[in-house]
Amino acid sequence: MAGFGRRAMWPLGLATLAAPALLRAGTxxxxxxxxxxxxxxxxxxxxxxxxxxxxxxxxxxxxxxxxxxxSPQRLPTWAGERDATRAGxxxxxxxxxxxxxxxxxxxxxxxxxxxxxxxxxxxxxxxxxxxxxxxxxxxxxxxxxxxxxxxxxxxxxxxxxxxxxxxxxxxxxxxxxxxxxxxxxxxxxxxxxxxxxxxxxxxxxxxxxxxxxxxxxxxxxxxxxxxxxxxxxxxxxxxxxxxxxxxxxxxxxxxxxPDVAGAAAYAEALAARLGTTVPGLRDAPAEGLHTAELALAREWGAQNGGRVPxxxxxxxxxxxxxxxxxxxxxxPLLIGTTRDEAVFWYDLLDPEGRRIPGLPSPTDDASLLRMVGALKEGSRPRATATAEAVVEAYRRAAAGRGGATDPNALWMAAYTDLRFRLDALETARRHAASGQPAFLYEFVHPLAGKARGVPHCAEIPFVFGTHTDPYFAAKSGTGPAEVALAKAMMQGWSSFARTGVPSSDEGGAWQAVASGGEGVNLLGGEGGPRRVVPVVRAEELEVWNL
Missing domain, CATH: 3.40.50.1820 (Alpha/Beta hydrolase fold, catalytic domain)
Incomplete structure (x- = not known):
């Protein structure tokens, strides 16, 4: 994972735990x-x-x-000046x-x-x-x-x-x-x-x-x-x-x-693992509670299709x-996704092209059907399309665009739609139909270097203008296209906060989504900071009767 940031990165242990000083002497x-x-x-x-x-x-x-x-308790006011120069x-x-x-x-x-x-x-x-x-x-x-x-x-x-x-x-x-x-x-x-x-x-x-x-x-x-x-x-x-x-x-x-009753068994299992009652979890050392819960989550998820409450x-x-x-x-609502959300968990590469350990993707059509079926039941149990119909629709659409049709590529597309794109589209459409301002975007600017796709989280350094930070420069890019995109997105987000309508110097005011769901503002990529298309993945979305 070379080239990824200022510090070495590894899954965090608890040796770094430290309580912050509430009041510090000012430098x-x-x-x-x-x-x-x-x-x-x-x-x-x-x-x-x-x-x-x-x-x-x-x-x-x-x-x-x-x-x-x-529930969080109110903090009393303090006397004197409190040092606020360092993060908690x-x-x-x-x-x-x-x-x-x-x-x-x-x-x-x-x-x-x-x-x-x-x-x-x-x-x-x-x-x-x-x-x-x-x-x-x-x-x-x-x-x-x-x-x-x-x-x-x-x-x-x-x-x-x-x-x-x-x-x-x-x-x-x-x-x-x-x-x-x-x-x-x-x-x-x-x-x-x-x-x-x-x-x-x-x-x-x-x-x-x-x-x-x-x-x-x-x-x-x-x-x-x-x-x-x-x-x-x-x-x-x-x-x-x-x-x-x-x-x-x-x-x-x-x-x-789940509801509270549905989540209770998990809390009871954690308490039993720590040799206490559920109320007794308030007295367990925080580090031990955290570590024990991570171990329980791995076991519980393996037995419950990955779902941990x-x-x-x-x-x-x-x-x-x-x-x-x-x-x-x-x-007003501004809502959207990245083009390839699923890449973040299943197919993420560093800027040098090395794979970052992630979740297992399907290896053949049989495993693809199983995973799509389970995803559909967890995400959209009322959808009438079978897993076979979903896979066929996605394969046909990818082939029509000249894209990859292997099980991994089809899984990326289906996961992105089922977990993210459909929710964003339906929410924007419902909000617009109620008469409220709704703006729908899709972030399509690819990662830099030898990485591929537009994964989950890829838009954040552009929303905040932090793409040139050493932690992101090699991943997000720092060229003229990235500079223009960051400016347009910061202007878009801040103008939305000011007026309820996103706009930028380049491209002006965004197009609001229609009550039927048409009007997606594409951000980044070969078309520049922003352009508008009627809909994204129209053929695939037909299988969901949208």
């Missing part, structure tokens, strides 16, 4: 930095390259001890090989991780606010990863960018009735509750950073995009967000998305309805 540089004075308490940040940065800001009490598996600890996590494409090794990890980071052009004014929820399958990621540094986006778009840490893995998404919070009555979705708590903090405090609390765009990718769809429909969150951006969100439904669930409290069936609220 001389920090003492000269900008001071914001929100209601939460004074914060001294830094001003690198003309953008003001405030990092490691706690938005809730540390979820440790008796507060583990509790990342949530406890282990990064699988393919996720190292996006995530560098966190400098520190710990259970005390409920912090957010803010980049702003100035403390005065009322700029649009963009709150980023990172992805990572609800198991990996952090708010200060190289890809989602908010400085370039804040500068070019004249917006306030906020990134959020939230509880991950077994500490953030274990569910059981015995864990029910006595105040909120929630027994699941601790990480989603953290995200909402961060939004509530933004509502109260962001004006002190030059942000407009009445113009907040919630945006996220992958698990973060699904989080947008989880949070927005809940009436309890009304007024916290005003626009939505969903990047490669997988809109889960049964059986992938450590993810958001439809609990009726935090998430009233499953994302696939939920109607998004009446506000």
């Amino acid at each position: 001389a540089a920090a003492q000269d930095g900008p001071v914001a004075r929100p209601p939460a308490g004074a914060l001294r940040g830094a001003a690198p390259d003309g953008v003001l940065a405030f990092k490691g800001i706690p938005y809730a009490a540390p979820p440790v001890g008796p507060l583990r598996y509790r 600890a990342a949530p406890i996590q282990t990064i699988p090989p393919w996720a190292t494409w996006l995530y560098d090794r966190p400098a520190q990890m710990g259970e005390d991780c409920l912090t957010l980071n803010i980049w702003t052009p100035a403390l005065e004014g009322r700029r649009p606010v963009m709150v980023w929820i990172h992805g990572g399958a609800w198991r990996t990621g952090e708010g200060v990863a190289a890809g989602n540094d908010g400085a370039a986006l804040a500068r070019l778009g004249d917006v306030v960018v906020v990134t959020v840490n939230y509880r991950l893995g077994a500490l953030g998404f274990l569910a059981h009735p015995a864990l029910k919070d006595p105040e909120t009555r929630a027994a699941a979705n601790w990480g989603v509750q953290d995200q909402v708590a961060a939004l509530r903090w933004v509502k109260v405090n962001i004006a002190a950073f030059g942000g407009d609390p009445d113009n907040v765009t919630l945006f996220g990718q992958s698990a973060g995009g699904t989080s947008v769809a989880n949070i927005a429909p809940n009436p309890a969150n009304r007024g916290l967000i005003h626009k939505m951006i969903i990047q490669s969100g997988a809109f889960l439904g049964p059986p992938d998305l 450590v993810l958001p669930i439809a609990d009726g409290v935090v998430i009233p309805a499953v994302p696939r069936g939920a109607r998004l609220p009446a506000m």
